[in-house]
Amino acid sequence: MGEGPDLLPSSPPSVRGAELWTVLRMMEWSGEYLEGKGIKRGRLDAEHLLAHVLGLGRLELYLQFDRTLVAAELDRYRPLLKRRAKREPLQYILGHAAFRELDLEVDGRVLIPRPETEILIDEVLEWARAHAGARARALDVGTGSGAIALSLVLEGPFDLVVATDSSEAALEIARCNAEAAGLDDKVEFRLGSYFEPVSEAEVFDLVVSNPPYVAEEEARSLEPEVREWEPRDALFAGPDGMAALRAIVAGAGLRLRPGGLLALEVGAGQAGPVVAMLEDRGEYVDVRVRRDLTGRERMVLTRRAITN
Numbered sequence: 001m002g003e004g005p006d007l008l009p010s011s012p013p014s015v016r017g018a019e020l021w022t023v024l025r026m027m028e029w030s031g032e033y034l035e036g037k038g039i040k041r042g043r044l045d046a047e048h049l050l051a052h053v054l055g056l057g058r059l060e061l062y063l064q065f066d067r068t069l070v071a072a073e074l075d076r077y078r079p080l081l082k083r084r085a086k087r088e089p090l091q092y093i094l095g096h097a098a099f100r101e102l103d104l105e106v107d108g109r110v111l112i113p114r115p116e117t118e119i120l121i122d123e124v125l126e127w128a129r130a131h132a133g134a135r136a137r138a139l140d141v142g143t144g145s146g147a148i149a150l151s152l153v154l155e156g157p158f159d160l161v162v163a164t165d166s167s168e169a170a171l172e173i174a175r176c177n178a179e180a181a182g183l184d185d186k187v188e189f190r191l192g193s194y195f196e197p198v199s200e201a202e203v204f205d206l207v208v209s210n211p212p213y214v215a216e217e218e219a220r221s222l223e224p225e226v227r228e229w230e231p232r233d234a235l236f237a238g239p240d241g242m243a244a245l246r247a248i249v250a251g252a253g254l255r256l257r258p259g260g261l262l263a264l265e266v267g268a269g270q271a272g273p274v275v276a277m278l279e280d281r282g283e284y285v286d287v288r289v290r291r292d293l294t295g296r297e298r299m300v301l302t303r304r305a306i307t308n
Contacts, residue, residue, distance in 0.1 A: 021074065024065035026050060030081055037085045038224075045090050046081070052094055053077045087224035099147045101154055104177050106145055109169040111234045113147040116292045117210050117265055120299050121151050123290055124208055124263050127301075128156045131259070132205045135159040139202075139255055141194055141209035141248055142166075144234060146174030146187065148208055153186040160186055162204070166193040167233060194244075195251045206261050207252045213267035215241035241267055245274055253283045256304040263301045271297035278302050 021029075027050060031043030039045060051058040053076045069077070083093050089112055091097040097106045099113040100121065106112055128136060136158045140149040143163035152158045165171050171189050178184040190197035214235045219227055226235070237244040245266060252262045262284065266274050271289045278284045283305055290299035 021069045022065065023050065023054075023061055023067045023069065026069060026077070027061065033081070034084060037087070039084065039087070045084055048090060048094065049080045049084060050077060053080065087228065089225045089229055092229060097145075099145075100151050102147065102150055102177070102181060104145050104147060104150075105173055105180070107173065108229060109167065109231060110145040110173050111230050113145060116298050117147060119290065119292055120208070120210065120263060120265050121148060121155075123299060123301055124152070124206060124261065125156045127261050127263075128152075128158070128206065131261070132157050136205040137203075138162070138206040138208060139198065139204045140164070141207065142211050142234070142244070143174050143189070144170050144210075146177045146189075148210060149174070149187050150178060150181055150183050152206075152208075153183050154181065158186070158206075160188065162188045162190060162198065162202070164190045164192055164194070164197045166191070167231070170231070170234070194247050195255060198255060200254070202255065203257045204255055204260060205257060206263065207248075207255055208261075208263040209244075209248050210265040211244035211248060212237040213241045213245060213265070213270060215239060215267075242270065242273065245270065246277065249274065249277045249281065253281065253304055258304055258306040260304050261301060262304070263299065265298060266300055268296055268298070271300055274300045 027043065027046055030046035034042030034045055047058050047061055051061055053073055080093055084090060091106050091112045092108060095105060095107065097104050097112050100118055104113060134157055138152050138158045138161045140161055140163040143149050143165050146163060149161040149163035152161050163174060168191055171191060175189055178187050212233065212235055214237065216236050216239055245264065248264065256262060264274065275287050275289065278287050284302040285305045287302040289297045290301065292298040
């Protein structure tokens with residue numbers, strides 16, 4: 001690709017003299033620039049960044065191809081493009097991420113919500129509408145940005161969700177998201193690992209978690225956006241990636257009412273071992289696995305047995 005005006009090596013363009021940058025030219029140049037940095041959807045990311053700077057929706061850019069960018073707009077755009085070129089996630093640069101019906105604040109304190117987790121919530125909501133009462137209670141273990149907890153109270157029959165996390169920094173983000181969505185009165189955020197913040201007397205209709213499940217030895221195989229920018233404590237779970245899942249499986253039964261649902265997101269290749277753990281405990285029934293949109297086994301769901 002050709003270089004733009006006033007370029008340092010591999011850096012984005014600035015204004016020089018009478019040379020003009022239109023919206024279309026900037027989109028095309030920036031897309032090639034990001035793709036040259038190894039970013040597969042460089043053009044799309046460039047469009048999101050430029051739309052953000054101009055205060056437009058991304059598709060509105062297509063109605064303004066010939067608009068000339070002024071110096072102030074280029075000055076705001078250039079550092080954002082540089083950040084993306086360094087493989088900082090787009091969502092962190094923009095400061096938010098779409099998740100189901102929510103627009104969530106995100107930064108390096110929390111994981112970026114993934115589409116797989118939306119499928120997990122689909123499964124949970126389908127069960128809840130059929131089996132949970134009007135004043136159902138849920139426990140979200142490792143809430144991060146609050147994506148699961150807030151979706152449950154926004155879309156489901158849950159009267160209260162207790163959301164725990166071992167990171168106070170993550171809970172700060174989650175509380176902000178709850179307030180922004182007007183749901184802070186229905187979600188109770190608590191600091192602590194796994195079930196530590198929950199008393200023995202508390203019982204829930206649902207325990208749900210998208211826990212850390214990446215094996216430490218897999219770090220090198222992750223994309224730079226994940227490996228270098230997202231919080232390690234929310235990603236990695238010991239040598240085999242199963243430490244958090246073992247802890248949740250071991251402790252969830254005591255927090256579930258008989259017939260209550262345990263719903264877990266798991267990593268690639270982990271569904272089988274998690275199913276085996278659940279069946280070995282003897283306190284769960286109807287263990288099932290749900291695949292994601294790519295056909296991978298990524299969700300494990302089961303009910304606490306009802307005993308006489």
